[in-house]
Amino acid sequence: MDFAFLQTTLLTLLGGLPLTLELAVSSILLGGGGALMLTLMQASGSLLLSAPARAYVFVFRGTPLLIQLFMIYYGLGQFRPTLQELGLWSFFRDPYWCAVLAMAMNTAAYASEIIRGGLGSVPPGALEAATACGMRPLLRLRRVILPLAIRQALPAYSNELILMVKATSLASIITMMEVTGLASKMIAETYRSIEIFACAGLIYLALTLILTRAVLLLEWRLSTTRKNGTPA
Amino acid sequence: MMATTRPPLALHIAPPTQRRPKPVEKIALVKLRKSFGLIEVLKGVSLKANEGDVVSILGSSGSGKSTLLRCVNFLETPDSGDVILCGEHVRMRQRSDGRSVPADPAQLTRVRTRAAMVFQSFNLWSHRTILENVIEAPVHVQGRPRKDCVEEAEALLDKVGLAAKRHDYPAVLSGGQQQRAAIARALATHPEVLLFDEPTSALDPELVGEVLKVMRGLAEEGRTMLVVTHEMGFARHVSTRTLFLHQGLVEEEGPSEEMFAHPRTDRFRQFIKRAQP
Numbered sequence: 266m267d268f269a270f271l272q273t274t275l276l277t278l279l280g281g282l283p284l285t286l287e288l289a290v291s292s293i294l295l296g297g298g299g300a301l302m303l304t305l306m307q308a309s310g311s312l313l314l315s316a317p318a319r320a321y322v323f324v325f326r327g328t329p330l331l332i333q334l335f336m337i338y339y340g341l342g343q344f345r346p347t348l349q350e351l352g353l354w355s356f357f358r359d360p361y362w363c364a365v366l367a368m369a370m371n372t373a374a375y376a377s378e379i380i381r382g383g384l385g386s387v388p389p390g391a392l393e394a395a396t397a398c399g400m401r402p403l404l405r406l407r408r409v410i411l412p413l414a415i416r417q418a419l420p421a422y423s424n425e426l427i428l429m430v431k432a433t434s435l436a437s438i439i440t441m442m443e444v445t446g447l448a449s450k451m452i453a454e455t456y457r458s459i460e461i462f463a464c465a466g467l468i469y470l471a472l473t474l475i476l477t478r479a480v481l482l483l484e485w486r487l488s489t490t491r492k493n494g495t496p497a
Numbered sequence: 498m499m500a501t502t503r504p505p506l507a508l509h510i511a512p513p514t515q516r517r518p519k520p521v522e523k524i525a526l527v528k529l530r531k532s533f534g535l536i537e538v539l540k541g542v543s544l545k546a547n548e549g550d551v552v553s554i555l556g557s558s559g560s561g562k563s564t565l566l567r568c569v570n571f572l573e574t575p576d577s578g579d580v581i582l583c584g585e586h587v588r589m590r591q592r593s594d595g596r597s598v599p600a601d602p603a604q605l606t607r608v609r610t611r612a613a614m615v616f617q618s619f620n621l622w623s624h625r626t627i628l629e630n631v632i633e634a635p636v637h638v639q640g641r642p643r644k645d646c647v648e649e650a651e652a653l654l655d656k657v658g659l660a661a662k663r664h665d666y667p668a669v670l671s672g673g674q675q676q677r678a679a680i681a682r683a684l685a686t687h688p689e690v691l692l693f694d695e696p697t698s699a700l701d702p703e704l705v706g707e708v709l710k711v712m713r714g715l716a717e718e719g720r721t722m723l724v725v726t727h728e729m730g731f732a733r734h735v736s737t738r739t740l741f742l743h744q745g746l747v748e749e750e751g752p753s754e755e756m757f758a759h760p761r762t763d764r765f766r767q768f769i770k771r772a773q774p
Contacts, residue, residue: 390620397570397616398634398686399609401602408637412624489624489666 270457274464277451281444282468288361288433288443292368293426299373304380318377325374331435334367338439364436368429375425383418384410416487423480427473434469444468520547522584523690523721524612529568529578531561538564539575540745546690546738549719553732553753556742557768562725565742566692569723570612571599582608583689610638613683617695619675621667621682627654628663631682639686646685653681657711673704677711691715693724709735729772733757741765 306318325333341348341357348354356362387410395409437446448465452458524546531539538561546552556562567573569580571587574597580587587608590600599605621630631650635641654660657677659670667675676696683691696712697705709731716722716735726732732739732753739753741764749756749765760766 388620388623390616390618391622393572394614394616394620394622397572397609397614398682399606399638400634401606404637408633409622413622416624487624489668 267460271460271464274451274461275467278444278447278461278464278468281442281447284441284443285430285433285468285472288364288368288436288441289430291365292372292433293429295365295369296372296376296429299369300376300380303373303377304384307377307381308384322374322377325371326378330367330371330432331438333371334364334435334439337367338363360436360439360441364433364439364441368432368436371432372425372429375428376422379418379421379425380414382421383414383416386417387413416484416489419480419484419487423477426476426480430472430476431469434465520549522546523548523550523582524569524723525579525581526565526568527579527581529565529575529580531564531568531573531575538745539568541578542742542745542747543578544723544740544747546721546723548721550738551716551720551722551724551736553736553739554723554725554742555727555732555739555768556748559744560742561745562742563694566614566694566723566725569690569692570609570614571605572614574598580608582611606638610634610686611688612690612692613686613688614692614694615676615679615683615696618699619667619672619679621675621679623667626664626666627659627670627678627681630667630678631685634682634686650681650685653684654678656714657681658707671704672700673707676700676704676708680708680711680715689721691720691722693722693726695725695727697726697728727772729757729769741768 303318303321306314307322309315337357338360341363345354348357391409391413392405395405400408433443434445436443437449440446442450444465448461451461455461522545524544526542526544528541528543529539530537530541542561542565544552544554544565554562554565564573568575569582571580574589576597585604585608588600588604589597592598599608621627622633625633628647628650631653632643632646635646635649636643651660651663654663657680659674659678659681662670662674662678667678670678680696693712697708700708705728709728712722712724712731713735722736724731724736734754736753738750739756740750741748741756741762743764749760749762751761756765757769760769
């Protein structure tokens with residue numbers, strides 16, 4: 266085992282960590298907002314809103330993220346003149362924003378389904394009590410529906426978060442030098458793929474570990490079967 | 498045939514100084530009608546309750562008693578008829594599909610904070626502690642200062658015997674405790690009227706007493722209450738008046754003690770016989 270090489274590899278790859286995190290955080294935040302919008306559209310009861318939302322979820326869940334990424338990064342390049350006219354070219358020329366957009370749109374579809382499941386789990390009685398004490402629809406959503414739905418959806422959503430962190434590695438294919446991108450570059454220079462990919466994998470493993478712990482802590486904080494703040 | 502003996506109208510007449518002033522009308526429901534699909538659940542039911550009245554609403558299942566109660570705070574919207582709460586007539590408007598809905602959201606909120614409801618299955622918010630459940634509506638619906646609400650909520654929880662449980666979540670409380678917490682929550686908005694929808698029907702028999710005791714205390718305070726119930730003892734001895742519904746119509750109504758002692762209709766006679774074998 267060449268520990269010195271492993272160490273330099275790890276240090277080099279860690280240089281890509283900020284970009285990996287940036288990609289993950291921006292797409293998760295943007296996608297979360299999109300998911301909430303999609304869920305509310307689906308729950309609105311109006312066909313005009315719910316039909317497009319359902320079609321969106323169908324398409325983005327039904328196609329690979331890699332193809333979505335390619336469509337946005339390479340595909341939209343075909344419409345360069347139009348995009349330039351619209352002033353959007355600087356956005357779609359940048360691989361970073363293409364990656365964020367693709368991942369955000371993808372996770373929005375998945376997360377909206379997760380939130381929808383959470384909404385379905387809100388007990389009708391809790392809703393009725395909110396109505397009966399005079400809450401208007403928005404207040405009801407904010408104080409009763411969403412807090413209950415999010416608690417229910419959190420375990421499933423943590424899965425989606427992990428998937429997103431790992432999905433950032435796809436950005437390496439459209440020239441982003443995040444952890445996987447740096448790994449590929451190093452392999453091209455040294456041909457030592459096992460050590461280098463193992464180091465990259467280790468970094469993702471550590472990220473996932475931290476993430477799952479954080480979600481568990483959050484779940485515990487939000488738990489409602491505690492007695493006076495101690496675990497049941 | 499035996500002549501039915503009725504108690505004299507007034508056994509004692511209170512001296513004028515103690516007599517209450519003209520009774521204040523708190524609730525008037527006028528000819529409420531409500532259908533679900535093809536089934537007409539309420540076929541023109543009227544009900545009046547003055548300040549301090551405790552009205553029991555009895556009837557077999559499907560008689561429309563819960564629907565009637567839920568029309569007071571518009572959890573169900575009556576198809577026709579009037580709801581007058583504390584002298585305020587709830588304005589309705591026709592929607593394009595022909596259904597009538599409350600016209601003024603601000604008025605609806607006012608109505609709902611004035612007529613607080615206690616549900617059969619408690620319906621506490623499971624993600625908030627007991628104290629948070631109680632202060633939720635006063636803080637977020639009525640916009641009162643949180644500090645005052647907490648003080649008041651603690652007093653209310655003390656009153657229903659749950660002071661020690663105020664930082665617990667509903668899931669760790671027994672059914673009777675949850676229902677008492679729900680009563681405290683209902684009282685927190687300073688309601689003029691309390692609506693109870695079968696408050697003891699979901700409870701284990703040994704827990705019914707503690708909830709009824711709290712309700713009896715509220716009745717003795719002179720609170721105006723509408724109570725849909727199967728508890729014959731409560732209807733007879735605690736409530737001032739009883740309304741017996743049958744198939745969406747008022748079959749019989751009157752002062753509770755008198756009505757139970759001398760039922761006038763066969764249906765009510767059978768109903769109490771079935772309930773107390």
